Amino acid sequence: MYGKKVKLRIIFISSVFITLILSVYIILKLLDDNIVYFKSPTEIKKLSDIDKKKIRVGGMVKKDSINFEKESISFIITDFKNDLAVTFSGSVPNLFQEEKGVVAEGFLKDQNFFVADKILAKHDENYMPPEVSKSLGN
Amino acid sequence: MLFKLIEKNKNIITSPTFKKIIIILFIICLTLGLFEALILSPSDYLQSDAVRIMYVHVPAAWISLSIFSIIAILSLGILIFKNKNFVIIAKSLAPSGFIFNLIALVTGSIWGKPTWGTWWAWDPRITSMLVLFLFYSLYLLSWRIFDKQKAINISSCLALIGVINVPIIKYSVNWWATLHQPSSIKILSGSAIHSSMLTPLFLMTASFALFSVLIFLMKYNTELIKLKNKGLNRL
Numbered sequence: 001m002y003g004k005k006v007k008l009r010i011i012f013i014s015s016v017f018i019t020l021i022l023s024v025y026i027i028l029k030l031l032d033d034n035i036v037y038f039k040s041p042t043e044i045k046k047l048s049d050i051d052k053k054k055i056r057v058g059g060m061v062k063k064d065s066i067n068f069e070k071e072s073i074s075f076i077i078t079d080f081k082n083d084l085a086v087t088f089s090g091s092v093p094n095l096f097q098e099e100k101g102v103v104a105e106g107f108l109k110d111q112n113f114f115v116a117d118k119i120l121a122k123h124d125e126n127y128m129p130p131e132v133s134k135s136l137g138n
Numbered sequence: 139m140l141f142k143l144i145e146k147n148k149n150i151i152t153s154p155t156f157k158k159i160i161i162i163l164f165i166i167c168l169t170l171g172l173f174e175a176l177i178l179s180p181s182d183y184l185q186s187d188a189v190r191i192m193y194v195h196v197p198a199a200w201i202s203l204s205i206f207s208i209i210a211i212l213s214l215g216i217l218i219f220k221n222k223n224f225v226i227i228a229k230s231l232a233p234s235g236f237i238f239n240l241i242a243l244v245t246g247s248i249w250g251k252p253t254w255g256t257w258w259a260w261d262p263r264i265t266s267m268l269v270l271f272l273f274y275s276l277y278l279l280s281w282r283i284f285d286k287q288k289a290i291n292i293s294s295c296l297a298l299i300g301v302i303n304v305p306i307i308k309y310s311v312n313w314w315a316t317l318h319q320p321s322s323i324k325i326l327s328g329s330a331i332h333s334s335m336l337t338p339l340f341l342m343t344a345s346f347a348l349f350s351v352l353i354f355l356m357k358y359n360t361e362l363i364k365l366k367n368k369g370l371n372r373l
Contacts, residue, residue, distance in 0.1 A: 009218045017298065024302050036315040037261040058315060093255030095184055103317055120254045125322040127189060128332035129180030 038103045041082040050108050057084060057114055058103040058122060066098055077102060077114075088116040095121035152362065157355050164348035171341030179338045189335070191249040197343035199242040199267070201350055203304055205235030206270060209277070210301035213294035225290055226365075228297070229281060230357035234350040236274040243267060254317060262310040263318035266303055273300030 028035065038058030057077055065076035072089040086104050096102060101122030106115050150156055175193035182189035212228040215221050246264065247257050273296060280293040311320040322330040329336060
C-alpha cells in the first residue's frame, strides 16, 4: 500500500518513540520517591532513620485534633492507619479545617512528632454549592 | 478522517462566512458561559467564590492538552507521509494552545494562593504542565529560528517527544501524591462537580474551543496567503 521509504520511516519513528517512552518510564520509576509532593504518616513510620532534610507530610486533619495555643497550632495528620502530631506557628490558609486534606512542610523531630514551618490546604475533587453540602450532612 | 475533511473542504473553511459563523457561535457561548459562571452558578461550600476561577482554568487546560495532542498526531503524519497540508494546520494550531497553557498556569496560581496558601508548588501535575509549556515555547520558537524544511522536521520531532508528557499530565494526580486535586470528571464514574457548576464549565470549554478554531482559521489563512505571495507550490 505504501512505498518502501514510508514503511521504513514508520518503523524507524515508532522504534524511536517506543525507546523514548521506555526511558521516560524508567526515569519516572527511579525517581518515584522524589516525584511525590508529600509523604503519608504511614510512610514516615517506615523510615528507618530521621534525617535533617526538609520534608512534606500530607493527609487528613484528624477530627477534634486542632488545638490553638498561645503562639502555635497543633493538630494531628492521619491517613486512617497512622497518625502524626504536628505543631506550627504562623497563619494557616482558609481551607485548613478538620477532616480536610492538609500538607505540612518542615522537619521531623521523631517518628511521631513534626515541626512545620509551612501549612498548605489540600482541596479535594468535590465541588458543590453550600446547600448541597448541608443536605449531605457536613 | 478529520484532516481529509479539512483538506477537501479547504474552500469552505477559508471562506469569510465560515469565520463569521464561528465568531457568532463564540460570542454566544462566551456570553452565556460568563453569565452562568459569574452570576447564575452557586459559590462552593468550601472555597466560596474562588471556585469561579475553575471555569477558566479547567477548560484552558483541557484545550491546551487537546491541541498539543492534535499537533503531535499531525506531526507523525508530517514525518511519515510528508503531508504538506498537515504542516500548515499544525503550525496554525500551536499559538492558541500555547496561550491556553499559559492561562491554565496563571489562573491555577491565582487559585492556589487563596485555597492552598501558595502561588506555586513543585507538585507533579503543576511541574508537568510547566514542561508542556516549555515544549509549546520550543515548538513555536523552532518555526522562527530554522529555515523551512529544517523547521518542519525539528518542530515535528519536538511535538512527538512532547506528547509523551500528555498522559503524564493526565495521570500525574493518580500516580503520585500531589497537592493538586484528582480529576473531578471521569468518563466512567461521573462527575464530582455538582450539576449546577457543570453548565458554565462546559459552556466555557465550548467557547474556548471556538476561540481556538477562530485563531486557527486566521493563522491558517495567513499561512496560505504567505505561500501564494512567495509563488511557491512547495513548502
